[in-house]
Each structure stands twice: as C-alpha cells, then as structure tokens.
Amino acid sequence: MYKIYVRDQNLNRVAEINDYNNLELIPRFNAIGAWIMDLPTDTGAARELIKQRTGIIVTRNGQTIFSGPVRKPYRKWNSKQDTLTVSGTDDMIHLLNLAYPEPSGNFTLKDYDVRTGPAETIMKQYVDVNIGPNALPERRSLTLEPNKALGKSVTGRGRFHTLLELFQSLALAGGDLGFRVVQVGKQLQFQVYQPADKTRSAFFSPLLGNLASFEYGTEAPDVNYTIVGGGGEGTERILLERGDSASIAEYGRFEKFIDQRNTTEIPELEQSMVEELATNAEKRSLSFTPLDTPQLAFVHDYNLGDKVSVVFTQPGEMVTVETLHYFISAYQTVPVDVERVRKIQEKLTVIQDVVRGVKISITPNGETVSPVIGTPDTVSNSILGIFDKMRKLSKRISNLERT
Structure with a gap:
C-alpha cells in the first residue's frame, strides 16, 4: 500500500526504503508538516539519506501523499544496535x-x-x-x-x-x-x-464502528470584537469596527485594536478584521483515531482541509445506532420529525470542522491514521499554548516593524 523512496538533491528517486522500523508523517493544512523515521544503518537507503539535500517521497496506492527534505540525521550506536533516525519537514518549508x-x-x-x-x-x-x-x-x-x-x-x-x-x-x-x-x-x-464540505457524507462515531478513540477540548475566544485603525492621524484616522455577535452572547465581549496604519483601503481593513476574528475565535480541537471502512477512508474519501462530522454522546447519555442513523438522515435531506431530531441532538455532541492535520504512523505491520480537526491555531496543551502566544506577539511586532 505504502512505498517510501529516497530522493537526491535533484529530486530523483534513488532508492526505495524497505528495511525501516517505523515512519511517522504529520501533514498539516496550510502549514508546514513534519516526518521522522527509524531504520538500520547497514542499508543502501540509509547511506543515501545521510547525503546533503536528500529527502523522502511517500506514496499510497501509487499516489504521492507526502514529500520533503531531510533536516536532521541522527545515528545511535551501541553493542546491540546501530540505528539511524532521520527527520524533516514537508516541502511546504519553501x-x-x-x-x-x-x-x-x-x-x-x-x-x-x-x-x-x-x-x-x-x-x-x-x-x-x-x-x-x-x-x-x-x-x-x-x-x-x-x-x-x-x-x-x-x-x-x-x-x-x-x-x-x-x-x-x-x-x-x-x-x-x-x-x-x-x-x-x-x-x-x-x-x-x-477543500470540500464533507459534513453530510463523512460521519465518524463510535456507534458507527469507524471511530476507535477521540480527545476533544474547547477554549474560549481571545477576541470577538475588533476595531481597526487605518491610515491618518488623530481624529482623521480611519477607524472601523466588527464583532461576532454569537460569540459575544455566549462568552462575553473580548476586544482588540488592530493597527493597520500602512493602508487606507477599506477592503484591506475589513479583511484584517475578518482574519483577526477567525484566528482568535473559540477554539475547538478534536483528535481521533478512525477505523478505515470501505465507505470512509483517508485520502480516498476525505483529506486535509475538508470539513467532516464527528458525533459522540454527551457524558452519561445513551443512544442506539438506529437512533444515530435517524439523526444523521436529517443532514442528508431525508424527511424527518424535527422535534425527534432536536431531542436526539440534546444527547449528542456534533462537531463539524476542518481536518487541520493528520498523524500517519507506518510500520512494516500496518498503519495508524489520527486526524485532528478544529479551528485555526488550535492548541492541544499548555506548552503549545505558550508558543502560540509567542508567535502572535512576534507577528504583531514584525507587522509594526514593516510599516
């Protein structure tokens, strides 16, 4: 199913990698992906991978799903083993x-x-x-x-x-x-x-037998009301406002001023507010391990950037698979009893969002695919949260330096 190749600095395939212990790929939607591989050093592929400006190409059923350069080769030797660990990014690094x-x-x-x-x-x-x-x-x-x-x-x-x-x-x-x-x-x-909207066709749920595990969390918005300042001085400066009324009603009001002194173009100022509200909206993060079925498999039926639906019961609630199928039919333009669907929904958590990244773990014995869906810049732990805040601060400073 999977084939892994070494490419040289001219992007030629120079060796197929067969004797590897494991390979982990993490492609990301509109972001730089990563990969890491362990393999024995006494192979032709290992000798190629330690050369300058090499990389890997990964195909699945003949289709390229990942490619990128080697950034860090690391060799570990002792009397019992001699292992090469190579890691890198995908080609989005350019x-x-x-x-x-x-x-x-x-x-x-x-x-x-x-x-x-x-x-x-x-x-x-x-x-x-x-x-x-x-x-x-x-x-x-x-x-x-x-x-x-x-x-x-x-x-x-x-x-x-x-x-x-x-x-x-x-x-x-x-x-x-x-x-x-x-x-x-x-x-x-x-x-x-x-990207495609697959929310009416790509449903994952433990009850459907295509979801092995999941982790789900939410975080309140950082910003839901913006004021942008464009060009001009003092009272002559262009000022525009935009808010997310639904978010304000649910969480309260969180304001931010956006300094866009470098332009007086109204569409650009509007664009900056839309981006700020989207980037700092309520964050939803769901990582899950799907079970590929003939009806729903990664790459073939959904991919990075697509919107999918994940459905699971609220804590302490019970729903039969027949009831879930009836609920799903409401999304597929099948005539339903609206009141019955509403009562079912009270027992469920329904998440419809973008596939932001996928962790693909490959060994000679098989694969594990773990997608992550959610909002842009979703963070999954406190360490990532710290780096996220540093990145946002760096962006604000660099934008000011460019004016």
Whole structure:
C-alpha cells in the first residue's frame, strides 16, 4: 500500500526504503508538516539519506501523499544496535522564504508589493516573482500549476513577510482555500485548491464502528470584537469596527485594536478584521483515531482541509445506532420529525470542522491514521499554548516593524 523512496538533491528517486522500523508523517493544512523515521544503518537507503539535500517521497496506492527534505540525521550506536533516525519537514518549508516588497531586490523602489485579485491568483503571483519561474535566479525553487482563479477577491501587501504567513491570511480571507507544495515529477509545484464540505457524507462515531478513540477540548475566544485603525492621524484616522455577535452572547465581549496604519483601503481593513476574528475565535480541537471502512477512508474519501462530522454522546447519555442513523438522515435531506431530531441532538455532541492535520504512523505491520480537526491555531496543551502566544506577539511586532 505504502512505498517510501529516497530522493537526491535533484529530486530523483534513488532508492526505495524497505528495511525501516517505523515512519511517522504529520501533514498539516496550510502549514508546514513534519516526518521522522527509524531504520538500520547497514542499508543502501540509509547511506543515501545521510547525503546533503536528500529527502523522502511517500506514496499510497501509487499516489504521492507526502514529500520533503531531510533536516536532521541522527545515528545511535551501541553493542546491540546501530540505528539511524532521520527527520524533516514537508516541502511546504519553501514557503518560509520572504515576500519581497520589490521582487527585483531593489528595495528602494517600493515599500510594499501590493496585489489585488482572486486569492489563488494573488498567491501564485507572489510565488512566481519571489521563488517561482520569474523570481531572481538564485531564489527560484517552485513551479506553478495552471491558475483557476479560485477564491474571493483579496488584497495582499507583501513586505518581508514569509510567504507562508502571507498565504495563510490570503487563503482565509479568500474563502478558506487550501494551498500546498507537492513534488510532481522532478519539480516542486505550488498548488491551490478548494477543500470540500464533507459534513453530510463523512460521519465518524463510535456507534458507527469507524471511530476507535477521540480527545476533544474547547477554549474560549481571545477576541470577538475588533476595531481597526487605518491610515491618518488623530481624529482623521480611519477607524472601523466588527464583532461576532454569537460569540459575544455566549462568552462575553473580548476586544482588540488592530493597527493597520500602512493602508487606507477599506477592503484591506475589513479583511484584517475578518482574519483577526477567525484566528482568535473559540477554539475547538478534536483528535481521533478512525477505523478505515470501505465507505470512509483517508485520502480516498476525505483529506486535509475538508470539513467532516464527528458525533459522540454527551457524558452519561445513551443512544442506539438506529437512533444515530435517524439523526444523521436529517443532514442528508431525508424527511424527518424535527422535534425527534432536536431531542436526539440534546444527547449528542456534533462537531463539524476542518481536518487541520493528520498523524500517519507506518510500520512494516500496518498503519495508524489520527486526524485532528478544529479551528485555526488550535492548541492541544499548555506548552503549545505558550508558543502560540509567542508567535502572535512576534507577528504583531514584525507587522509594526514593516510599516
């Protein structure tokens, strides 16, 4: 089912990896993924993996599901074993390169590289001139798939942001688009896609026999009311407001001021408030271990970025599988008794959200797939929470430095 290859610095497949102990892949939606592998050192694949600028390609049923560079080889030897542990990222790491304010490199010409249009088009323009076919020769690393002009109209304002940070904002404002970097042949290609809403067809539940375990948590919003300040001074400064009334009613009001002094364009100011409210909304995090069935399997039936449904009973409640099937039929335009469905729902927790990441553990004996669904920047523990706060502070400071 799975095949794992070593690629060289020119992206050629140079060896197949057969004698490995385990491989863990963590692809992430609109973020940089990671991988780690253990294997014996006395193999041809191990000798290739320790060379400079190598990487791996992982296929499932002939389809590439993961590719990325080796970042850290680590050898452990004692009298009983000689093991090589290699780890790295996926090819999304190329998006950590910067969006130049002037792609030619002459930074005295422009303060910002401002572009407006469909979200997909704008992201691909930034790739093209920064690390794509029309970039400076020494910066070129990616190719582009044909443009489909997906997404709403957005405005990008590039000034030494990482392309990843810029695209996360544009993809969200453009209608929750997905983007990725994948190896196609001997090239790395930047792609944009529209994730699918599978909430009416992809249901996971212990009662359905396709959910082995889950962990679920929520966190109150950091912000649900925003005021943005655009260009201008004093009372002449442009000020706009936007709030999430449903969140305010449930949690109370949490305000934030957004400093966007670098623009007077109303659509850009509106875009910044939409992004802030989405990023700092109530956080829901659900990690679960599904059981692949002929009707519902990862990659074949749902993928990164897709919205799916997970249903489980409230603590202390009991629901039969027949009752659950009746409840699910309400999502599939089947005529139902609305009052009966309402009473059933009182006994259930229903989560419908985006597949943000997937942990795939592969051994010679089989695989385990554990998706994580939830809101952007969902945190699962206190340590990640600390780093999340540091990242947000760094973003605010860097935005101020760019003005």
